[in-house]
Amino acid sequence: MNVIFISLLAMGGLGLFFAAVLGFASEKLKVIEDPRVAQVLEALPGLNCGACGYAGCHDLAEKIVAQGSLEDLRCPPGGSEVEEKIAEILGIAAAPAVKKRAVVKCGGGKALAVERAEYQGISNCTAAELVAGGSKACTYGCLGLGDCVTVCPFDAISMGEDDLPHVIEEKCTACGLCVEACPRNIIELVPCDNRVVVVCNSRDKGAVTRKVCKVGCIACMICVKAAPEGYQVADNLARVNCEKGDGVAEPAIPKCPTKCIVKL
Amino acid sequence: MDLLIIFISAAVVNNFVLIYFLGICPFLGVSNKTEKAFSMGLATTFVMVLAALVTWLINNLILIPFNLPFLQYVSFIIVIASLVQFVEMFIRKTSSTLYRALGIFLPLITTNCAILGLALLAALREYNFIQSVVFGFAAGVGFTLALLIMAGIREELEMAPIPEPFKGAPITLIIAGLLALAFMGFAGLIAG
Numbered sequence: 001m002n003v004i005f006i007s008l009l010a011m012g013g014l015g016l017f018f019a020a021v022l023g024f025a026s027e028k029l030k031v032i033e034d035p036r037v038a039q040v041l042e043a044l045p046g047l048n049c050g051a052c053g054y055a056g057c058h059d060l061a062e063k064i065v066a067q068g069s070l071e072d073l074r075c076p077p078g079g080s081e082v083e084e085k086i087a088e089i090l091g092i093a094a095a096p097a098v099k100k101r102a103v104v105k106c107g108g109g110k111a112l113a114v115e116r117a118e119y120q121g122i123s124n125c126t127a128a129e130l131v132a133g134g135s136k137a138c139t140y141g142c143l144g145l146g147d148c149v150t151v152c153p154f155d156a157i158s159m160g161e162d163d164l165p166h167v168i169e170e171k172c173t174a175c176g177l178c179v180e181a182c183p184r185n186i187i188e189l190v191p192c193d194n195r196v197v198v199v200c201n202s203r204d205k206g207a208v209t210r211k212v213c214k215v216g217c218i219a220c221m222i223c224v225k226a227a228p229e230g231y232q233v234a235d236n237l238a239r240v241n242c243e244k245g246d247g248v249a250e251p252a253i254p255k256c257p258t259k260c261i262v263k264l
Numbered sequence: 265m266d267l268l269i270i271f272i273s274a275a276v277v278n279n280f281v282l283i284y285f286l287g288i289c290p291f292l293g294v295s296n297k298t299e300k301a302f303s304m305g306l307a308t309t310f311v312m313v314l315a316a317l318v319t320w321l322i323n324n325l326i327l328i329p330f331n332l333p334f335l336q337y338v339s340f341i342i343v344i345a346s347l348v349q350f351v352e353m354f355i356r357k358t359s360s361t362l363y364r365a366l367g368i369f370l371p372l373i374t375t376n377c378a379i380l381g382l383a384l385l386a387a388l389r390e391y392n393f394i395q396s397v398v399f400g401f402a403a404g405v406g407f408t409l410a411l412l413i414m415a416g417i418r419e420e421l422e423m424a425p426i427p428e429p430f431k432g433a434p435i436t437l438i439i440a441g442l443l444a445l446a447f448m449g450f451a452g453l454i455a456g
Binding site for chain 2: 003006007010011014015018021022025026029030031058
């Protein structure tokens with residue numbers, strides 16, 4: 001009986017003592033966090049994808065609150081919706097954000113692009129690029145081994161029958177992870193309003209491109225002639241002038257001899 | 265001389281992690297970056313020294329005089345849990361980056377068996393106050409040493425051509441085993 005009583009007393013005393021010390025310490029060492037950080041964190045998607053350039057959503061929320069504005073700070077997956085919410089929390093006006101999606105700038109799928117060898121190594125674009133540039137004769141084209149599919153946290157890219165990645169636009173948040181993952185820099189973030197795209201990335205001279213791919217851009221300048229405002233050609237590759245909009249670029253689509261300008 | 269032997273014994277010869285296999289959880293969990301491993305080692309060492317100090321006081325001033333040695337486990341766990349809470353608050357206040365880097369492994373120091381093992385071993389070996397504190401510090405140093413060696417190797421491994429099936433946990437466990445084997449070499453440096 002006595003032992004039980006003493007044990008209770010000893011343990012109770014110890015518990016009380018440590019409770020008092022911790023209670024005191026929690027008051028002394030309290031971390032005062034700006035309540036807006038928690039609010040902003042709530043508004044963010046919470047994906048911790050790192051597309052904003054910070055280590056997770058909490059880091060970005062802290063940066064936004066510390067800066068007091070959204071200048072230079074973006075949440076690509078959240079888009080304008082999230083930015084409006086954050087702006088409301090901070091009591092500032094949100095800048096209109098351009099919604100973008102990933103576009104794969106290669107149309108040279110199976111049967112269209114010439115194969116020069118058989119690649120039997122690790123099924124991974126980066127590895128194939130390191131070995132000898134993969135199986136395709138075109139050194140700019142898609143390797144078709146799906147690094148972008150693997151890296152996409154939103155399941156927005158899938159491999160098509162033609163061994164080319166296809167972006168599912170509704171799922172794409174323009175986080176840019178696939179852009180970085182692609183060893184050939186084929187993927188680009190294009191504003192959603194721009195439907196007309198040149199799906200080729202080859203900087204080879206026209207004659208070379210023609211030999212290795214049926215749908216490569218040969219820099220023939222016909223698109224520029226058909227729609228001078230809509231296109232510009234540099235490094236043997238045509239590019240759409242995104243700022244001018246689709247209307248200007250559209251007339252050149254049927255004119256393109258290799259059909260590498262498409263409306264997605 | 266006595267204290268030096270206790271120190272070398274606990275830090276190297278009978279290293280808590282590599283010879284006693286205590287505290288394996290953070291040893292594998294927080295050993296991917298040397299910087300993080302060092303911080304974790306420091307935090308654990310701090311808790312170990314304080315735990316050795318406080319548990320000695322409790323053991324010798326409360327438990328032994330009142331003949332309550334069966335309360336050792338319970339009371340030591342209370343001490344350790346409180347200390348970890350305190351360290352957590354302290355780190356959160358002083359460095360929020362470190363706080364987030366350590367993450368779940370910080371509160372997990374509570375359930376780190378190295379610390380409870382330290383308190384129980386010190387009680388079992390009937391160390392005096394100074395010896396206990398030295399023992400706690402040495403255990404912490406040994407823990408930090410093991411973590412640092414591991415983290416150093418793992419940083420190198422990131423560049424190494426590891427066969428696919430060995431990547432991640434398997435190669436880490438193999439290295440842990442090899443390190444333990446290497447530390448066996450210290451056995452016999454000090455008798456007992």
